[in-house]
Amino acid sequence: EKKEGEEKKEGEEKKEGEEKKEDAQANGEEKDKPKSEEAKPEDDEKKEEEKASEDEDDEEDEPMEEVEQQPPKVELTAEEKNRWFRKSSYSDLTPIVFASSFANFTVATKEEGFDDVKYEWSKKTKCSEYIKEWMLNKKLTTRVEDLTPGTEFNAAWMPWQTQLAKWKMKQQEWKDAQARKAQLKVEKRAKKEAARKEAERKAAEEAERKEAEKKEAEKKEAEKKDGENAEAEKKEADDGEKKDEEKKDGEDAEKNAAADKEDKPDESMEPKSEEVSKSEEAPKGKDEEMKGEEEKKAEE
Numbered sequence: 001e002k003k004e005g006e007e008k009k010e011g012e013e014k015k016e017g018e019e020k021k022e023d024a025q026a027n028g029e030e031k032d033k034p035k036s037e038e039a040k041p042e043d044d045e046k047k048e049e050e051k052a053s054e055d056e057d058d059e060e061d062e063p064m065e066e067v068e069q070q071p072p073k074v075e076l077t078a079e080e081k082n083r084w085f086r087k088s089s090y091s092d093l094t095p096i097v098f099a100s101s102f103a104n105f106t107v108a109t110k111e112e113g114f115d116d117v118k119y120e121w122s123k124k125t126k127c128s129e130y131i132k133e134w135m136l137n138k139k140l141t142t143r144v145e146d147l148t149p150g151t152e153f154n155a156a157w158m159p160w161q162t163q164l165a166k167w168k169m170k171q172q173e174w175k176d177a178q179a180r181k182a183q184l185k186v187e188k189r190a191k192k193e194a195a196r197k198e199a200e201r202k203a204a205e206e207a208e209r210k211e212a213e214k215k216e217a218e219k220k221e222a223e224k225k226d227g228e229n230a231e232a233e234k235k236e237a238d239d240g241e242k243k244d245e246e247k248k249d250g251e252d253a254e255k256n257a258a259a260d261k262e263d264k265p266d267e268s269m270e271p272k273s274e275e276v277s278k279s280e281e282a283p284k285g286k287d288e289e290m291k292g293e294e295e296k297k298a299e300e
Contacts, residue, residue, distance in 0.1 A: 100145050
């Protein structure tokens with residue numbers, strides 16, 4: 001409709017332009033040249049627009065090339081070929097309504113008020129067998145909502161409940177006993193570990209104490225040896241001093257004796273006897289000193 005309206009407008013404009021041109025040529029009156037000059041560009045623009053619209057119409061009128069596409073071929077599987085009824089993703093009945101009513105499903109009969117019942121795919125006997133088999137399979141897998149236990153079931157149900165309660169009680173007692181045994185094992189293992197750690201700690205403390213006592217004894221022994229060495233050195237020094245003093249005293253005595261001898265030339269014999277007695281007493285004093293030192297060492 002739009003295209004037809006545009007074509008009509010374009011035709012009317014063309015006619016009006018041609019009529020105006022014819023009138024102007026017939027009358028031969030062109031009053032204002034500037035106006036005619038202004039009208040020329042407008043006519044040119046109209047002509048260009050008409051050409052463009054004609055080109056568009058020609059393009060639209062060109063027939064489109066049809067692409068030949070072959071539809072996909074559908075192939076049925078063996079299971080689909082053996083299937084007689086289409087499976088829908090939506091059910092006509094809710095699960096509860098279906099479970100409570102599917103046991104009453106039957107094949108349509110004339111007794112229900114139908115004028116005529118036709119079996120197009122299978123005969124009546126096969127349809128009845130199919131319905132029966134389908135109901136039996138559904139009874140194996142469908143929950144029965146309106147099932148009520150009978151007297152025999154109730155009579156056997158109560159003893160079963162009491163026996164089951166006894167079994168559960170025994171099972172719980174066995175579980176508790178096993179749990180207690182496991183707990184006792186854990187506690188025993190923990191006590192053994194604690195005793196081992198305590199023994200290790202005491203052994204370490206005893207070893208440290210023995211090591212400290214050993215070090216203390218070694219220290220005392222070293223101090224004792226140092227003391228003994230100092231005393232021995234002191235005694236040796238004292239003995240050396242005594243010997244030096246005795247030697248000095250002997251030399252002094254000899255000097256005095258020589259001086260006395262020079263003073264008393266007549267009594268030459270007496271000093272000799274005194275010198276002999278002094279020389280005899282000197283070794284005796286040295287022997288006594290050596291014996292005293294040996295006794296002291298033995299006592300120490």
